[in-house]
Amino acid sequence: MKRIILFASGSGSNVENIVNYFQEKPNVTIAMVLTNKRDAKVLDRCNRLNISALYFNKQAYNNSDTVLNLIKDVNPDLIVLAGFLWKIPEKYVEIFPNKIVNIHPALLPKYGGKGMYGDNVHKAVKENKETETGITIHYVNENYDEGSIIEQQKVALFPQDTYQEIAQKVHHLEYEYFPKVIERLLQ
Ligand code: GRF
Numbered sequence: 001m002k003r004i005i006l007f008a009s010g011s012g013s014n015v016e017n018i019v020n021y022f023q024e025k026p027n028v029t030i031a032m033v034l035t036n037k038r039d040a041k042v043l044d045r046c047n048r049l050n051i052s053a054l055y056f057n058k059q060a061y062n063n064s065d066t067v068l069n070l071i072k073d074v075n076p077d078l079i080v081l082a083g084f085l086w087k088i089p090e091k092y093v094e095i096f097p098n099k100i101v102n103i104h105p106a107l108l109p110k111y112g113g114k115g116m117y118g119d120n121v122h123k124a125v126k127e128n129k130e131t132e133t134g135i136t137i138h139y140v141n142e143n144y145d146e147g148s149i150i151e152q153q154k155v156a157l158f159p160q161d162t163y164q165e166i167a168q169k170v171h172h173l174e175y176e177y178f179p180k181v182i183e184r185l186l187q
Helices: 014-021 041-049 066-074 090-095 119-127 163-185
Strands: 001-006 029-035 053-055 078-081 100-104 132-141 149-158
Touching: 001 014, 001 066, 014 029, 014 041, 014 163, 029 041, 029 066, 029 119, 041 053, 066 090, 078 163, 100 163, 132 163, 149 163
Parallel strands: 001 029, 001 078, 029 053, 078 100
Antiparallel strands: 100 132, 132 149
């Protein structure tokens, strides 16, 4: 049985998509979802999906090994960041080498780094009149949006696309590809 831990800070549509994808895959289980936002919508989704979910604060994440020990107890095959906005402590990267993956809603290395998340990314892409955007799934290291790239998928953009429409195009790519890449990494 392969075990996944998911981290999310926001709505959790990727979390829900991943949970649904692995629902009918008997050899993969979503052990738990962890979030740093007490009121994150992802918690509501987990309640509805009957997925274990925990909220943690800085004290548990950075200033102690509470979250780290929780992860060690689960001993996941993969740690998946699905819209998680805090940096991963170096200690986590050292303990789980090549086991932490992230999805970024743009074609890294463009539009990455601190502060480049959610609509900020799509607004910048539009501002720069990009003719394409996409997703980047990559291994996580101790810096935002670095780490070796696992997969990128692209979508064409048109001048009349609003940043909301750009976000929608990117979400479609995320929902189609992220679960499949996770499944491949678990082989
Ligand atoms: C997604 O666009 C993902 O690429 C980025 O954060 C967003 C999370 O969206 N890392 P959701 O919370 O899964 O709806």
